[in-house]
Amino acid sequence: MAFLHISGLRKRYGALEILKGIDIELEKGGFLVLVGPSGCGKSTLLNTIAGLETITEGDIKVDERSIAGLHPSKRDIAMVFQSYALYPNMTVAGNIAFGMEMRGVPADERKQAIDKVAKVLQIGHLLDRKPSQLSGGQRQRVAMGRALVRDPKLFLFDEPLSNLDAKLRVDMRTEIKRLHQTTGKTIVYVTHDQIEAMTLATKIAVMKEGIVQQFGTPAEIYNNPANMFVADFMGSPAMNLLSGRITRADDGLAVALERAGGEAIRLPVAAAQAALAQYENRDVVFGIRPEALTDPEGADRNASALAENDCLIEVVEPAGSDTFAVTKLGGREVVARLRADARIRAGEMARLAFNLDKAVFFDPQTQARIA
Amino acid sequence: MSAATLSASGNQNRWIGRVAIYGLLILFAILYLMPLFVMLVTSFKTMDEIQNGNMLSLPQAPTLDPWFKAWGETCVGLTCAGIKGYFWNSLKMVVPAVAISTILGALNGYVLTKWRFPGHTLVFGLMLFACFIPFQSVLLPMATILGSLGRFGMALQDQIGMTLGFGNPTVNLVIVHVIYGLGFTTLFFRNYYEAFPNELVRAAQVDGASFFQIFRRIMLPNSLPIIVVTVIYQFTNIWNDFLFASAYAGSGESMPMTVALNNVVNTSTGVVEYNVNMAAAMIAAMPTLLVYIVAGRYFVRGLMAGAVKG
Incomplete structure (x- = not known):
């Protein structure tokens, strides 16, 4: 049975519906990342779990107990806020201990708990400082310390890394992941950064307009996106989505892509013939990730279906570890990811x-996955 | 024309501008400070010197006698015990009135920004309206209400042997000033708390703090600039108020400083002791001056903080 169980959750402000029936189950010790563009309802969903917003319909259960009607402090949760929300008038120790103080934990127990958390997060030397005297990364640690010290059933993170600079963000990301691995706590984490989602999560819920577009493990989301939105949103550089046409030849179905500087490319469709058969002589959206489109020497040797074609390279972008090449297929710009020393030239x-093997097909009207 | 003469004439123009600006500023500063200067020098002069000398001249034989006389001996109406009793009267009225209206304003601002309820803008609008009600229009209705409170106090006196403050003129003035000041204090605090991060309140909620614990432990300790602004504003207004003071405590033991000062100056018997009057006026103005000097640097900062956002 799931540890965190959200069922049929709806949130309305008057006539405006923000969350349109959310169903999510998360196992104990899981790391759920809610990801989506701004305005998709991910922060609202987190706030309803925290109890900072009421819900209109549905239920939220933690460890078999419904928490939907409870005050935030009665839900056995701890939250890390985007702005850290450290109390500016208290010292670091005071901030960490405030929750325990409100619960009437005796002073010596508080002291022990603070010391323990300070050791885990290496903030022992900061305990007497005020938040204004801390750097961004230190504030982030203190905010996590305030959550950790509570030892709650559920941790909630609301875009905790978005105020940090790029390098620190990567460091703190690793730190959070390590924290999750060592403590084994159940975490719900909101972000708009799909890389954070991929690296941290055991389960990802991709949201858009108040609806969970897809819920699954990072690998499922990445390799088997349920629709064009998920395919486009997850991954950087984004998946190439080009329009192609399903045609039948002697050797079975194939997808035809228009090519700049030559006749159309025909790629045989090995898998999922049945599903695509209905689309014969119709347009589909052909999706392929940049790393599945590469120079022949760099191609995956284990792939069962490789097809090689000549393409006109328009732009070459060396990125150090890889070289990205832009070409034009099916009327769209397509990014290919090549080995760093691949010998190609623009033009x-x-x-x-x-x-x-990695190609996916979508219906251009419904944007849903075909195969 | 060469470049050198061009820049020279430019410099000259700037000089003329500077002189004109500073000249005007100094002129207005002198005009503005003149009355204070006259008050100060007069309060240190003897009566002979006042009657025979120039109003603007410095005292020939400075004396503190007028100050002592104003404080302890001068006649207010028929009692001649100085203004010291009335000074304390004012303090007894101002301190509770400022404290209560500030705390209530902070609470209002806290609720209006962090615990929003349907219709909160309407409530805030109505509270703002209180800022624009002229004093005079409140006089009679307030007198009726204070009259009822007084009768209630009498009834309590008959029943349980004490009035619990109902009908006491000082208490009455505190009530009036709290009610009248609430619009302003609410405005100050609402605008300040509007820019106060909501996440702090939410974090405190998750930490298990109650409504009043959040107010006392999170909001108030982070409100120093706006508290200073409100205290200065309220203190000055209430201390300087003459209309309510004369209407509801215009005679007798509880008369505040402003009314007493008026009675000192308006005495029709004997010689008008200008030096004593000036000293009394200076004493009356002292607390507000003091509050400005002590907390003034927060005043501008606090006004700005409220003004930028909200």
């Missing part, structure tokens, strides 16, 4: 390998 034809 010339180059041979690219399509890993068709």
Whole structure:
């Protein structure tokens, strides 16, 4: 049975519906990341779990107990806020101990708990400082310390890294992941950064307009996106989504993509013939991730269906570890990810390998996944 | 024309501008400070010197006698015990009135920004309206209400042997000033708390703090600038108030400073002791001056903090 169980959750402000029926189950010790563009309702969902917003319909259960009607302090949760929300008038120790103080924990017990958390987060030397005397990363640690010291059933993180600079963000991301691994706590984490979602989560819920578009493990979300939104949102650089046409030839179905500087490419469709058969002679959206479109030497040797074609390279972007090449297929710009030392030049034809194991197809009207 | 003469004439123009600006500023500063100067020098002069000398000249034989006389001997109406009793009367009225209206304003601002309820803008609008009600229009209705409170006090006296403050003129003035000041204090605190991060309140809620614990432990300790602004504003207004003071405590033991000062100056018997009058006026103005000097630097800062956001 799930540890965190959200069922049929709806949130309305008057006529405006923010959350339109959310169903999520998370196992104990899981790390759920709610990800989506701004305005998708992910923060509202987190606030309803925290009890900072009421819910209109549905239920939230933690460890078999419904918490939907409870005051935030009675839910056995701890929350880390985007702005850290450290009380400016109290010292670091005072901030960490405030929750325990409100619960009437005796002073010596508070002291022990503070010391323990300070050791875990290495903030022992900061305990007597005020939040204004701390750097961004230190504030972040203190905010986590305030949550950790409570030892709650559920941790809630509301975009905790978005105020940090890029390098510190990566460091703190690792720190949070390590914290999750060592404590084994159940965490719900909100972010708009899909890389954070991929690296941290055991389960991801991709949200848009108050609806969970897809709920699954990071690998499921990445490799088997349920629709074009998820495919486009997750991954950087984004998945290439191009329009193609399903045609039948002697050797079975294939997808035809228009190509700049040559005739259309025909890629045989190995898998999912049945689903695509209905789309014969119709347009579909062909999706392929940049890393599945590469130079023949860099292609995945284990792939069962590789197709090689010549494409006109328009732009070459060396990124150090990889080289990105932009070409045009099916009327769209397509990014291919090549080895760093791949010998290609802008304005010339180059041979690219399509890993068709990783290709996905969407219906252009409904945007839903076909195969 | 060469570049050198051009820049020279530019410099000259700037000089003329500077002189004009500073000249005007100094002129107005002198005009503004003149009355204070006259009051101060007069209060240190003897009566002979006042009657025979120039109003603006410095005292030839400075004396503190007028100050002592104003404080302890001068006649207010028929009693001649100085203004010291009335000074304390004013303090007894001002301190509770400022404290209560500030605390209530802070509570109002806290509720209006952090515990929003349907219709909160209407409530705030109505409270703002209180800022624009002229004093005079409140006089008679308030007198009726204070009259009822007084009768209630009498009834209590008959029943339980004490009035619990109902009908006491000082208490009455505190009530009036609290009610009248509430619009302003609410405005100050609401605008300040509007920019106060909501996440702090939410964090405290998750930490298990109650409504009043959040107010006392989170909001108030972080409100120093706006508290200073409100205290200065309320203190000055209430201390300087003459209309309510003369209407509801215009005679007798509880008369505040402002009314007493008026009675000192308006005495029709004997020689008008200008030096004593000036000293009394200076004493009356002292507390507000003091509050400005002590907390003044927060005043501008606090006004700005409220003004930028909200």
